[in-house]
Amino acid sequence: MFESPSFGQDHLVLEPKLDAPGATKMGSISNQPRVLLADDHWPIIERVTVLLESSFEIVGAVGNGTDLVAEAQKLQPDLIVLDISMPGLTGIEAARQLREAGSTAKVIFLTVHERVEFVNACLAEGALGYVVKSRMAVDLIPAIREALCGHRFISPPVSR
Amino acid sequence: MPDVNRQRILLADDHAIVVEALRSLLSEIYDVVGIVPDGRALLAEAIKLRPDIIVLDIGMPLLNGLDAAIRLKELLPSAKLVFLTMKDDPNLAAAALNLGTIGYVLKHSAASELLKAISEVLRGKSYVTPKLKAENWAVREARAQQFSKSLSPRQREVLQLLAEGRPMKEVADILKVSEKTIMFHKYHIMESFNLKSNAELVLFALKHGLISA
Numbered sequence: 001m002f003e004s005p006s007f008g009q010d011h012l013v014l015e016p017k018l019d020a021p022g023a024t025k026m027g028s029i030s031n032q033p034r035v036l037l038a039d040d041h042w043p044i045i046e047r048v049t050v051l052l053e054s055s056f057e058i059v060g061a062v063g064n065g066t067d068l069v070a071e072a073q074k075l076q077p078d079l080i081v082l083d084i085s086m087p088g089l090t091g092i093e094a095a096r097q098l099r100e101a102g103s104t105a106k107v108i109f110l111t112v113h114e115r116v117e118f119v120n121a122c123l124a125e126g127a128l129g130y131v132v133k134s135r136m137a138v139d140l141i142p143a144i145r146e147a148l149c150g151h152r153f154i155s156p157p158v159s160r
Numbered sequence: 161m162p163d164v165n166r167q168r169i170l171l172a173d174d175h176a177i178v179v180e181a182l183r184s185l186l187s188e189i190y191d192v193v194g195i196v197p198d199g200r201a202l203l204a205e206a207i208k209l210r211p212d213i214i215v216l217d218i219g220m221p222l223l224n225g226l227d228a229a230i231r232l233k234e235l236l237p238s239a240k241l242v243f244l245t246m247k248d249d250p251n252l253a254a255a256a257l258n259l260g261t262i263g264y265v266l267k268h269s270a271a272s273e274l275l276k277a278i279s280e281v282l283r284g285k286s287y288v289t290p291k292l293k294a295e296n297w298a299v300r301e302a303r304a305q306q307f308s309k310s311l312s313p314r315q316r317e318v319l320q321l322l323a324e325g326r327p328m329k330e331v332a333d334i335l336k337v338s339e340k341t342i343m344f345h346k347y348h349i350m351e352s353f354n355l356k357s358n359a360e361l362v363l364f365a366l367k368h369g370l371i372s373a
Contacts, residue, residue: 041310042354085306087251087367092299113305121298 036077037061038068065089095125106147170211199223218245219372253292255307323365
């Protein structure tokens, strides 16, 4: 885990602790894919972190789209898991700005929205994954694995 | 002498100078029937005066303009709403647009833009200042959801009143609930958003547009 951030403050980046459980695993933290999280709802960040931290290095978490663009450029993660609706920029706009700035990070949306219009808008910005929050526990890791290989993954309720 | 053919306008803004300037601007074309300084007075006066148009600020004491508008849609659905605000937040503009036919104009804008917005909504068309328009459905809907997803209307009401520095007892009285209920809402909000102090709660309310700097 990392220092608990405060969503009431401007700076939302989490600094990973070196004694975190993920860091003590065989194969050292540096070999794990580096993931940046963006969601303005703190319990989601916590749940995603718990889900991912044994297999991935969580390099940061931000609470809005504007910070996401800045931190992604600074941290250069392998993959970004982001929400659609966020303060400042929406995830859709943030993904577009990153793509236009030449970001190579793979993008996975994690959202409550199940409407196909949202899926299409996200894929249009170059996202490889679209996971609905109700299926996070089942779908998020497979979606990340697929995205890291350059493949698409869309949660079943919306992919039909 | 009020002209029966003129559209009747109610103004809601807590800045006396702004509202006086507005009154003289709008009086040339419309019948300004009332002026209110906060969101709760707006609800009360709107029901009494039944205006055709309401020009309202978003950052207002006691109840912000957007939450007041949500209530007005139920209380007085016939009234056309035009937001006139400092808040150039695209999420707020999208949330306002989701309420139906509305106008959304910034206070920095020229007076002519406000007049245009009013005449557009009277024709049944929404008008949002170009800077805050979303380029497509998905972005607009995502922005609108942002306003409603994190806090419920009740949570926003409680948060605004607390962030205005009111004691729990007063907040409970205004909302006609028990202090315990207010405490419950407060701690639920703080836990959900990882807010550790009252200062962070106030900052959070500020960022959600519930209070003004």
